[in-house]
Amino acid sequence: MNKGYLCLVLHSHLPFVRHPEHEDFLEEDWLYEAITETYIPLLWVFEKLVEDKIDFRVTMSLTPTLISMLTDPLLQERYSKHINKLIELSHREIERTSWQPEFQHLAIMYLNLFCRARDTFEHHRRNLVLGFKRLQDLGKLEIITCGATHGYFPLMDVHKESVRAQLKVAVDHYERNLGRKPRGIWLPECGYVPGHDELLREAGLKFFFTDSHGVLHGHPRPKYGVFAPVYCKNTGVACFSRDLESSKQVWSSIEGYPGDYNYREFYRDIGFDLEYDYIRPYIHPDGVRINTGIKYYRITGPADQKEAYNPHGARETAASHAGNFLFNRQKQVEYLYDFMGKKPMIVSPYDAELYGHWWFEGPQWLDFLIRKISCDQDTIRMITPSEYLAENPRNQVITPSMSSWGWKGYSEMWLQGSNDWIYRHLHEGSERMTELVHQYPHAGGLAQRALNQALRELLLAQSSDWAFILGTGTHTSYAVRRTKDHLLRFNRIYEDIRANNIDEEWLADIESKDNLFPDIDYRVHQ
Amino acid sequence: MVINKIKNSVKKMLRPAGKAKAVKTVRQKVAASRVTAKKTLKSRPAPVVSAPEAKREVVLGINEVAIEKTKFSHPQVRKVQRVMPSELPYGYGKDKMVLQVRDPWWLQTYWEVAAGTWNTLKDKLKEMFFNAKKVLRVYDVSHIHFNGKNAHRHFDIEVSHEASSWYIDVGGPGRSWCVDYGLKLPNGEFITILRSNTVNTPLDGPSWVTDEEWMIPEEIFGRLYGMGFGFGKSSPVGKGWQERFKHALFSGVLASPGITSAGSPVKLPRGKGRQFWLVVDCELIVYGATEPDASVTVQGKPIKLRPDGTFTLRFALPDGKQVIPVKAVSADELEERTITPIVSRETKSSQVLKEMAAT
Numbered sequence: 001m002n003k004g005y006l007c008l009v010l011h012s013h014l015p016f017v018r019h020p021e022h023e024d025f026l027e028e029d030w031l032y033e034a035i036t037e038t039y040i041p042l043l044w045v046f047e048k049l050v051e052d053k054i055d056f057r058v059t060m061s062l063t064p065t066l067i068s069m070l071t072d073p074l075l076q077e078r079y080s081k082h083i084n085k086l087i088e089l090s091h092r093e094i095e096r097t098s099w100q101p102e103f104q105h106l107a108i109m110y111l112n113l114f115c116r117a118r119d120t121f122e123h124h125r126r127n128l129v130l131g132f133k134r135l136q137d138l139g140k141l142e143i144i145t146c147g148a149t150h151g152y153f154p155l156m157d158v159h160k161e162s163v164r165a166q167l168k169v170a171v172d173h174y175e176r177n178l179g180r181k182p183r184g185i186w187l188p189e190c191g192y193v194p195g196h197d198e199l200l201r202e203a204g205l206k207f208f209f210t211d212s213h214g215v216l217h218g219h220p221r222p223k224y225g226v227f228a229p230v231y232c233k234n235t236g237v238a239c240f241s242r243d244l245e246s247s248k249q250v251w252s253s254i255e256g257y258p259g260d261y262n263y264r265e266f267y268r269d270i271g272f273d274l275e276y277d278y279i280r281p282y283i284h285p286d287g288v289r290i291n292t293g294i295k296y297y298r299i300t301g302p303a304d305q306k307e308a309y310n311p312h313g314a315r316e317t318a319a320s321h322a323g324n325f326l327f328n329r330q331k332q333v334e335y336l337y338d339f340m341g342k343k344p345m346i347v348s349p350y351d352a353e354l355y356g357h358w359w360f361e362g363p364q365w366l367d368f369l370i371r372k373i374s375c376d377q378d379t380i381r382m383i384t385p386s387e388y389l390a391e392n393p394r395n396q397v398i399t400p401s402m403s404s405w406g407w408k409g410y411s412e413m414w415l416q417g418s419n420d421w422i423y424r425h426l427h428e429g430s431e432r433m434t435e436l437v438h439q440y441p442h443a444g445g446l447a448q449r450a451l452n453q454a455l456r457e458l459l460l461a462q463s464s465d466w467a468f469i470l471g472t473g474t475h476t477s478y479a480v481r482r483t484k485d486h487l488l489r490f491n492r493i494y495e496d497i498r499a500n501n502i503d504e505e506w507l508a509d510i511e512s513k514d515n516l517f518p519d520i521d522y523r524v525h526q
Numbered sequence: 527m528v529i530n531k532i533k534n535s536v537k538k539m540l541r542p543a544g545k546a547k548a549v550k551t552v553r554q555k556v557a558a559s560r561v562t563a564k565k566t567l568k569s570r571p572a573p574v575v576s577a578p579e580a581k582r583e584v585v586l587g588i589n590e591v592a593i594e595k596t597k598f599s600h601p602q603v604r605k606v607q608r609v610m611p612s613e614l615p616y617g618y619g620k621d622k623m624v625l626q627v628r629d630p631w632w633l634q635t636y637w638e639v640a641a642g643t644w645n646t647l648k649d650k651l652k653e654m655f656f657n658a659k660k661v662l663r664v665y666d667v668s669h670i671h672f673n674g675k676n677a678h679r680h681f682d683i684e685v686s687h688e689a690s691s692w693y694i695d696v697g698g699p700g701r702s703w704c705v706d707y708g709l710k711l712p713n714g715e716f717i718t719i720l721r722s723n724t725v726n727t728p729l730d731g732p733s734w735v736t737d738e739e740w741m742i743p744e745e746i747f748g749r750l751y752g753m754g755f756g757f758g759k760s761s762p763v764g765k766g767w768q769e770r771f772k773h774a775l776f777s778g779v780l781a782s783p784g785i786t787s788a789g790s791p792v793k794l795p796r797g798k799g800r801q802f803w804l805v806v807d808c809e810l811i812v813y814g815a816t817e818p819d820a821s822v823t824v825q826g827k828p829i830k831l832r833p834d835g836t837f838t839l840r841f842a843l844p845d846g847k848q849v850i851p852v853k854a855v856s857a858d859e860l861e862e863r864t865i866t867p868i869v870s871r872e873t874k875s876s877q878v879l880k881e882m883a884a885t
Contacts, residue, residue, distance in 0.1 A: 027598075095840070096809070096840050096841055097842055098841055099843065099848060100842050157626070157725075158624055158723055193627075216732060216751055216755070217728060217729045217733065220736055220740075221732055221736050225753060225754040226754035227753075245753065245756035245757075248589075252589050266596065275807075275809060278840065339750070353594075353596075353597045357596065357597065396739075397737075402627060402726075402728035403728065406590065408587055409586040410629035410630070411626070411629065412628050412632075415634055420636070423624070423636065427624060468595075472595055488614065491615075
């Protein structure tokens with residue numbers, strides 16, 4: 001008999017980056033890298049577990065922008081080219097490292113990984129969403145949704161119409177792609193403000209997540225802390241809260257597993273290390289050096305001197321870290337079980353892209369962890385939020401506190417000197433969108449197309465990713481450009497609609513560029 | 527004829543600066559007040575300097591930020607081509623004031639006053655208008671329906687004339703706030719021009735209210751509270767536990783020691799002092815040509831010829847001796863030629879640090 005539950009949550013998100021107007025667009029690599037290094041390796045782990053008849057439960061968000069990109073034929077075609085180039089580069093690397101056996105076997109490892117990735121991609125008919133959907137249909141994954149474009153809701157609070165649009169577009173998009181309605185949501189950046197649960201309820205969502213202090217600072221006091229969900233007052237939407245102890249073990253740069261010296265070093269990539277003329281065909285056509293994904297070193301230690309990566313040693317380390325994580329959860333659950341007189345729920349959410357992309361061995365760690373939980377012990381059971389609520393329908397009612405999982409726990413990451421200028425324009429956009437919906441409640445034809453595109457542009461401008469990049473203060477030009485472009489496009493549509501002067505050619509052009517959410521209905525913005 | 531050529535390549539091992547400096551995402555605490563909108567539109571944030579940052583506070587979310595940032599790889603330089611070259615408008619020509627919560631202690635507001643509104647005020651106030659100060663009046667409107675007069679208290683912040691946004695230190699978690707932008711006349715009278723929306727700051731600690739049905743003793747709650755924040759069983763308990771948590775969570779005690787010793791991935795810039803460096807490596811290019819239909823092996827391994835019979839191989843060249851037999855066999859297998867370049871590499875290095883010239 002188990003004494004508690006573990007709810008692993010992987011939040012998978014990338015902003016919508018798709019530039020048909022350029023043959024090769026650097027920021028699209030965010031998607032290609034994540035496909036090769038995270039999404040496909042996660043599918044490998046989950047599919048193998050199913051094949052081996054290992055029962056497991058993982059909760060995973062697939063954001064609407066990510067689903068849009070994964071299902072887009074242009075990006076699929078470009079990914080196919082991208083992976084083929086990597087395969088070509090791996091072949092060249094195997095030859096180049098002939099006299100360096102310590103690197104050559106790694107070049108062979110990459111060749112195998114990339115070939116397998118290509119096979120998996122083609123096996124799913126280039127649509128990886130189908131792979132995750134199958135795992136949900138098998139009852140192993142619970143896929144949850146997110147804000148349509150990952151808008152940060154606390155800073156949209158003055159225009160709840162926009163929060164509503166983010167939610168309704170997301171729910172609708174989820175249903176079209178995954179064949180049923182989503183039960184829960186990962187609030188973008190875990191950004192919660194009391195009252196937004198009402199908007200979740202309207203959208204048919206039954207649960208969401210906050211960071212620890214979202215529940216711990218809720219009102220009244222949560223009897224079980226973060227170790228049991230609560231229902232929001234008046235709406236009954238369930239709120240699950242992050243356990244920071246289990247988070248720190250993976251996230252933390254100090255105590256976290258990914259910093260282990262045996263693991264692969266993220267920052268030493270041949271895209272930066274090798275001679276320019278040789279690597280030139282595999283970096284950006286402008287000649288700018290970028291990551292290729294081929295990395296030969298292990299973290300080794302704090303110094304710059306790095307040693308060759310040893311996959312077997314790293315695998316051993318991943319196994320022992322998985323054992324350590326499980327051991328700590330068992331101790332935690334046993335202690336809490338006695339303490340609370342009830343089975344605790346440990347919620348451990350992570351950015352999915354942490355696994356594989358940033359922490360190369362992350363998928364292996366996950367695989368070991370799940371197998372150990374399934375085969376080696378009875379203290380902990382993996383569970384999804386929906387299952388937990390079905391088994392434990394009685395929970396305390398509180399009002400969670402405003403919170404996020406960003407820097408310092410509130411809104412500062414997205415509201416500071418470098419990015420606060422955007423809100424004046426974003427909020428004006430929301431106000432104008434609401435005005436348009438009121439003025440043209442039954443538009444058809446060209447006007448309807450323009451109104452739908454206006455909402456797409458507004459949603460794209462609202463992505464928290466732009467403010468995030470501006471907030472980090474480095475390489476901000478793309479984020480500035482995206483924020484401005486979408487707002488400028490929105491403003492132009494707004495003016496054209498009001499002047500009854502829609503430029504169909506121009507509209508068709510931006511429809512073809514910002515082509516996500518083909519079934520959007522502008523009326524949801526109210 | 528086979529010619530071999532040693533290619534010495536002095537490489538700058540360029541790194542993705544954005545990633546290597548992930549820890550720099552911990553930006554300075556925003557200064558007490560800023561005139562932001564105007565400045566940030568015109569100028570980008572100054573590049574962050576490396577040295578003092580190691581000491582920066584490490585607080586909630588730092589790892590999430592650092593990791594999330596790695597998703598967004600960037601080139602060193604990027605030319606910006608604007609699809610639509612025009613800039614966003616500076617304002618929208620209307621009276622508007624918006625108030626937002628940054629955290630339990632700070633609010634942010636931005637505003638815009640239409641030209642017509644300014645003109646009306648000028649006409650009405652005449653001389654006084656030009657002697658008036660521009661002021662934010664911050665009202666504590668917790669638990670009331672604010673009518674402009676019934677606030678629990680208020681305080682004023684004088685702002686510069688051109689300011690259109692401000693960060694406000696209210697220092698009041700768990701309260702409700704509203705802000706007016708207005709003119710303070712020399713006689714002390716305050717004239718409201720704009721009024722913001724009302725916002726609520728979150729609590730910065732646990733609620734003092736316990737639900738009757740879900741009662742929990744203080745001591746036990748304190749323990750659970752600490753465990754939720756990852757303090758484990760060593761959670762501070764007893765008198766004053768709340769204060770100690772607050773200190774640990776929001777002042778950086780929680781995660782600060784040791785981040786400087788982290789190897790990777792949250793990587794810190796190199797240490798203080800001089801940062802000069804040099805990396806040198808060698809590669810060897812072996813190339814040649816033969817009859818297009820010949821079979822060629824290099825070090826015993828068959829290689830592919832180009833359609834014109836030429837070939838090029840490129841090897842990383844480690845220290846030591848490489849014997850590289852290149853053998854070609856004619857298509858009819860009657861003729862065979864072998865040429866064997868022998869290459870050796872030896873690397874020496876030295877370091878000199880000259881005395882700094884007195885300046």
